[in-house]
Amino acid sequence: MLAWTIYISFIGAAVLMLVNPRHRLVVRGLALGTAVAGLLLALLGVLEYQRLAGLATIVDCSWIPALGIKYYLAVDGLSLVLVILTGLAAVTGILFSWNIEERVNEFFALYLALIGGVYGVFLSFDLFLLFVFYEIAIIPKYFLIAIWGSTNRQYGAMKLALYSFVGSAMVLVGLIAAYVVSGARTFDLVELARFNPFPASFQLWAFPLVFFGFAILAGLWPFHTWAPTGHVAAPTAASMLLAGVVMKLGAYGAMRVAMTLFPLGLMKWQPFLAYLAATGIVYGATVALVQRDLKFVIGYSSVSHMGFVLLGLMTLTEVGLTGAILQMFSHGIIAGLLFAVVGRMVYDRTHTRELARLRGMNLGRLMPFTAVAFVIAGAASMGLPGFSGFVAEWQVLVGAWHAFPGLAGLAGLGIIVGAAYTLRAIQQTFFGDQSAGPPEAPHDLAPVTWPEMLGVFILLGATLAVGLYPRVMLDLIVPSLNAPWMQALVGGIKP
């Protein structure tokens, strides 16, 4: 049934292309209906697979028999968490693009195609199929940014596309090499992981090839520079998806493919990658501290938070890996909310994101709902207890403390700087200095609409629910991490 999350998104995209764009309400309604159906299917999936310990196959049939390629969709707890995240991001993204007027049917069609591709990646357990979905997800992203984007959109879109393609080229080379070297004539991820036919010398170079190929999209330092420009250029919904799920594609692929298939390579590269991840945490936070464009602040904060995901992955401890997955979920929700507030609720009304200009606008008073939403989102982003970020970062750091105590301290420094840039952004945007002169706010600040409120409540509810009762997610994540075919992850593997 979960496979229908993919199909329904593509069907929705196809149907939208046929609708007359002048019927905007119909278009929006159809898009929202499709996304909601996807989310409901994902949630039903939780009920269906609740007692799941290993892997549940959804579809498994031959696709290109000559090469041993299969159409193999399956789900385990890790996939399920990310599928739910995708559903939430899809629904709220549509709610926050309710005001798109230009070529509205194409926008939502591309949007749904992207969503469909993302669902596909999270559910594919055949490497070739996974790669196909991965590519499907990249293409609509380019058009979403290049057509509906703002600042520097051609540049941002092209940069993002090129980075993605370089990454996927690396992944493709690695996958084909793995196919050839294994000699098993299969792309079946589970089978390859279980028998692990790769010699150590091969893993040593195949692991970084595939890992970096995926991790580029996860914003791994120093391959992160596409992220801020891409986020800034993208329209609100696309930045929400970009930060919310596309960056997760990278982290998920790195974990699911590179780390699972090449454990010996992983052991060799683990310390180095952990250093890169921790550097990214501090680096992203410090750069965010000096940005003048509000969206850049959030963009760099994404780099910093994704550093926690990668650091958690590199701990190779149960708690650290759990934290990494939870952080993927948490960051997807929180970054989505931050981008929604900044892009939709502030920028679409004030038409500026310059902190220096926002400061004089007295927005805290003019837009109280937005201000409160941003303050709460900021608190969640700072990793304050009660929100999902706290539990996730706490677990990552507990794991990191076992593996790399020094890096845990470094990451802690990142958290302090994180508080600094978040507070700076909050104060300059909403509670700026009004003594300088009369506020220069635009007069036509439209009131907050119901889709925005609904979106804010959904995302806040999600982060609070997971923050207060992390078991909802942990009960899905932990048994899957300990599945026998993923034995390479928890505790690593001795050469």
Add this chain to the structure above:
Amino acid sequence: MVGLLWLIPFLPLLAAGVIAVCKRPRRRLAAGLAIGAMGLSCLVALAAFVASLQGHAAAGPAREYLNFSWFEIGSTSVKLGWVLDPLTALMAVMVTFVGSLIFIYSAGYMASDENFTRFFGFLSLFAAAMLGLVIANSLLLLFICWELVGLTSYLLIGFWFHKPSAAAAAKKAFITTRVGDLCFFVGMLWLYSQSGTLLFYDHGAGCLEKSALEKLAVQTTFEGLALSTVIGLLLFGGAVGKSGQVPLHVWLPDAMEGPTPVSALIHAATMVAAGVFLMARVYPILTPDALTVIAWVGAITAVFAALIAVAQTDIKRILAYSTVSQLGYMMMALGVGGYVAGVFHLITHAFFKALLFMGAGSVIHGCHEEQDIRRMGGLRQYLPATFLTYAIGMMALAGVPVFFSGFWSKDEILHAASIWPVSHGPFLLGLVGAFLTAFYMTRQVALVFWGKYRGHQPAAHAGPEPEPGSAHPRKKKSAAGHKAAHGHALPHESPPAMVWPLKILAAGAILLGFLGTPAWPWFHSYLTGHHLSLELGRLFESGTLGVMLLSTLAVAAGIGSGWKLYGRAGQTRELPPDALETFQPQVFAVLRDKFRVDEIYQATVIRAVAWGGEFCHWLDQFVWQGCVRILAQLTLGLAWINRAIDELLVNRGFDRVCRRIQDSGGRVASLQDGQVQHYLRVIGVALAMLVLLLAWGGGLW
């Protein structure tokens, strides 16, 4: 009883939740909810306190706890829980009682604020977090609440966020304490990785219980330090941030930008004491090495802050530095082994410092938002009730003998310091601190309540004195408006909602002391579970009496010299320059500038972070971007080369082939030129060749 303990933080939390959805005009509802919830919490806390009084017969204090699992990761489960022991019960009663009074006072103080509803929402949220911190039986839960009180403190310091100084102070407070929180966090991680639990008490498996402590004590880290020392010091780092100890004290005086009830509740009575509470809670972990560090940091803080307080002119800032100094005393007490003395001082201090802050609020309110003590004076006659209660608070803080609680608690601390075997330094510093405390409080009271009223001189007011750090043009404007609204300019007494809490606290500031006298050490027996007896003779033991006499002398000297320098200073309408300033202008300037710690941080840490940010930004913009650009250019270059190869080699060859084909085509085509004789010639030749061929094929020759 422990099963109902969660009600204590839950009631204010509920109130905060309800207030959050209230509309702004529902002021009475908000205040009523907040005060009611706090009052109910207070009742529950009192019930818990009564429960903790029983079961004292056995050795050691009574302790009940309730743990539950928050989440599980595989086989490890992260547990939270709450504990009811004397320390919890005392703190809970203190926070709810003082809190209720401050809530009532706030209803009067904030009556004309447009964001009244929000204020009570934040206050309730703070109370919930603080009470959660108090009852926590898990370091993790304590840390969670610790962060939340930090957040609410941020929100409340920045409550008047339209004032740039308030917004800056809020940010500074949050980030400075977060530096300490990082230490706390690392210490917690370390403790967790070693003991596998963060529960304090868990039927022998908790991290404060014997087996875990022994395990920690035998392990050593770098330099041969015991692991428990390092963990204890890291946790102390958190306490340094929260409790404003040197060198992270800088945020606390700035936090006075918040409304005065906030200063009283959060930055005097409860949250800043959380650091001391944390140290008291994890006391079993602290090794002698760690305690030595704590004692010295506390003692240095006590004197350092008291010295700064001597030269301040803002009524709230003087009290803020005094708070820092008194927190130093508490830390010192814990450090020198006077656990009970430290907690005792925490409780008494909460009462008299809340009293002083609320008194200061009443003064500020009465003087139309004036905070500079040089523009007050003679308020004794205008605000009699405030004066009386303030004087009691002042004498309690200064430690005037026998009748005031501060005397007894401070005396316990000094006594503990005097018998500390490691060094006499903290004891001597403590005495100096006692002298300074008496001195600056006398200075303040003399300038505020004695002499003539010096405020509101219309002529003098036209030219505002340049006063760095304390002059807010905005505030003056609002004060002027306030004045106009009242229709008169003389100071006035505050409404009953503000005065009654002062009276109740003043009673507490006197009576509480008698719970911890050497003759009848009820406090000691309650906290430690020892047998209690009344022995007047213990008052006159040589050690006890000697310390009492010394501290009395220090206090008398402080009050005496303070009165001599400032007692008559306020008689004229123009205040003469500060006596100390004329005596030692340079030293006084350093003190007034708070030893320039802020400037040092500005020049070092903050600048370094800013540069780091700019550097990374530059790295991103030019180096990484540059790499990408170079790669892009290389790719483009490669493309050009490819094109050149294509055009020059590949294409030219191809073209040549094409042209040749074309040419040959042309040559072939020229055969068909339409001239009959050519065709005939070709046909003839062909026929001839055909005939020859056939003949050859037929074997004709």
